[in-house]
Amino acid sequence: MTKRSPTARPSVDRIPLVPVGPLAPAVLAECSAWTAGLGYSPGYAAQIVNLAARLSLWMHTAGAGLDQIGPELLDRFVAVESSRPVVADGVRTRMGALRRFLIAAGYLSASDGEPGAATEVLAAVTAWRAWMRDDLGLLERTIDARCYYGAGLLDAIATADGVVEWRRLDATVVNEFVAERGRPYGAVTRSHIVDSVRCLLRWALSTGRIDRDLTAGVLKPPGTRRALPRGVSADQVAALLGVCDPTTVIGARDRAVVTILVRLGLRAGEAARLTLDDIDWTAGRLRVTGKGREHTLPIPVDVGEALATWLRARPVALDRGVFVRMAAPRRMLTTGGISGIIARLSDLAGIDRIYAHRLRHTAAMDILAAGGTLIEARELLGHVHTATTMGYAKVDLRSLRALVVPFGQVPR
Structure with missing residues (x-):
C-alpha cells in the first residue's frame, strides 16, 4: 500500500462521483446549462457545479429538502464547509455565482434577505x-x-x-x-x-x-498593434503532409484536413462544421458556413482526392460531420480539435508549432503571389468587405516592389 507523504499538500474532502441529495441530478443539470448560457469558462463553470454538488451532499446529510433552500440554510452550509480542516476554494469564491443561479432558477427568493446586486x-x-x-x-x-x-x-x-x-x-x-x-x-x-x-x-x-x-x-492595452498575416512555406506544408500516413484511418483524415485548410483557406470552425451534405460531388462544389454567412467554393482535384480517400475510411459516426473523432463517442470534431490536429502534425514533423489559422493565411497569400486579385482572395476566404482582405496585400512583396518609386524620382 502506498503511503501518503507527510509533506504532501492536504486535500479537500471529496464528494461522491455520483451526486446525491435533493439537487441531483436535475438541478445540477440546470446549473450546468445556466453557466454555459452566461458564457462562463469551462473551468469556472465546473467549480460552480461542483459547489452545487457539495451543497446537495450537505443537504442530504442534514435532511434538508429542495423547498428549504434559503439564506439561512446557505449560511449554515458555508459555515460548516468553512470549519473543515481544508476548505474547498469554491466555498469562498464561487458562492455568489451559485446564489445567482438559485435565484435565476427560482429555488431562492431574492427578496428574503438576499442581496439584490446579484x-x-x-x-x-x-x-x-x-x-x-x-x-x-x-x-x-x-x-x-x-x-x-x-x-x-x-x-x-x-x-x-x-x-x-x-x-x-x-x-x-x-x-x-x-x-x-x-x-x-x-x-x-x-x-x-x-x-x-x-x-x-x-x-x-x-x-x-x-x-x-x-x-x-478606455485605454488601449499595450502590444495590440495588428501584425501582418503569417503563412507557412511550401516546405512546411510538405512536412505536415509527410507525417500523414494515408494508409491509416487517422492519417487519411489528417491529410484531408491539412489539404482543405491550405487550399481552400477554411477557418478551423468552418472545417469542423462541414457535413456530408455540404459536399456536392456532381458539381464539384463545397458549401462553407461560418461567421453567420454561407458561401460556396469549388473543390480542387487534390482536395477532392484527399476527401474521397478519407471518406472511404471514415468510421461510422453519430452525426454527418465530415471530420470526426477517432475515439468514442464518434462525432464531428470541434474547432479546437481541428487546430489541435495541425499543432500535433507540426510537432511530429519537427517544425515550429503551427495552428490552423496560419494555413488559412497561406491560402490567401498564395492567391496574391500567383497574380490573383484581392477580390479573388476575398471570395475564397468568405470576407464580406474587401477591406478585411487588404491586410494580405501588405505581405505580397513582389507586387509592392512594383509600386515603389525609385529614390529621387517624382511619382507619376
Missing part, C-alpha cells in the same frame, strides 16, 4: 445579451465571450446594499477593471477584454443607463 447584475447581463443578439446580430459564441470578459464590470459598480450604481461608472473605474481583468492574459486576450467592455458601455449608453459615451476613455 439579481440586478443578472438582469443587466440578460438585457445586454439580448441587445447584442437582436440589435448587433452577433453569434451566441461571440456573445458568450463578451459576457465572459466584460460582465465583471457590473460587479465592480454594485454596492454592498445591492444597488448597481451606474453613476459611479467613469473612465477611472473602467480602466481599473480592464487592467485587473487582463492581468493574467496576453495582448490578444486583453484586446478582447477592451472590446467587450466598450460593447457593454455602448449598450449602457443606448439604453439610458449612462448619460455619456465612455468608450473613448
Whole structure:
C-alpha cells in the first residue's frame, strides 16, 4: 500500500462521483446549462457545479429538502464547509455565482434577505445579451465571450446594499477593471477584454443607463498593434503532409484536413462544421458556413482526392460531420480539435508549432503571389468587405516592389 507523504499538500474532502441529495441530478443539470448560457469558462463553470454538488451532499446529510433552500440554510452550509480542516476554494469564491443561479432558477427568493446586486447584475447581463443578439446580430459564441470578459464590470459598480450604481461608472473605474481583468492574459486576450467592455458601455449608453459615451476613455492595452498575416512555406506544408500516413484511418483524415485548410483557406470552425451534405460531388462544389454567412467554393482535384480517400475510411459516426473523432463517442470534431490536429502534425514533423489559422493565411497569400486579385482572395476566404482582405496585400512583396518609386524620382 502506498503511503501518503507527510509533506504532501492536504486535500479537500471529496464528494461522491455520483451526486446525491435533493439537487441531483436535475438541478445540477440546470446549473450546468445556466453557466454555459452566461458564457462562463469551462473551468469556472465546473467549480460552480461542483459547489452545487457539495451543497446537495450537505443537504442530504442534514435532511434538508429542495423547498428549504434559503439564506439561512446557505449560511449554515458555508459555515460548516468553512470549519473543515481544508476548505474547498469554491466555498469562498464561487458562492455568489451559485446564489445567482438559485435565484435565476427560482429555488431562492431574492427578496428574503438576499442581496439584490446579484439579481440586478443578472438582469443587466440578460438585457445586454439580448441587445447584442437582436440589435448587433452577433453569434451566441461571440456573445458568450463578451459576457465572459466584460460582465465583471457590473460587479465592480454594485454596492454592498445591492444597488448597481451606474453613476459611479467613469473612465477611472473602467480602466481599473480592464487592467485587473487582463492581468493574467496576453495582448490578444486583453484586446478582447477592451472590446467587450466598450460593447457593454455602448449598450449602457443606448439604453439610458449612462448619460455619456465612455468608450473613448478606455485605454488601449499595450502590444495590440495588428501584425501582418503569417503563412507557412511550401516546405512546411510538405512536412505536415509527410507525417500523414494515408494508409491509416487517422492519417487519411489528417491529410484531408491539412489539404482543405491550405487550399481552400477554411477557418478551423468552418472545417469542423462541414457535413456530408455540404459536399456536392456532381458539381464539384463545397458549401462553407461560418461567421453567420454561407458561401460556396469549388473543390480542387487534390482536395477532392484527399476527401474521397478519407471518406472511404471514415468510421461510422453519430452525426454527418465530415471530420470526426477517432475515439468514442464518434462525432464531428470541434474547432479546437481541428487546430489541435495541425499543432500535433507540426510537432511530429519537427517544425515550429503551427495552428490552423496560419494555413488559412497561406491560402490567401498564395492567391496574391500567383497574380490573383484581392477580390479573388476575398471570395475564397468568405470576407464580406474587401477591406478585411487588404491586410494580405501588405505581405505580397513582389507586387509592392512594383509600386515603389525609385529614390529621387517624382511619382507619376
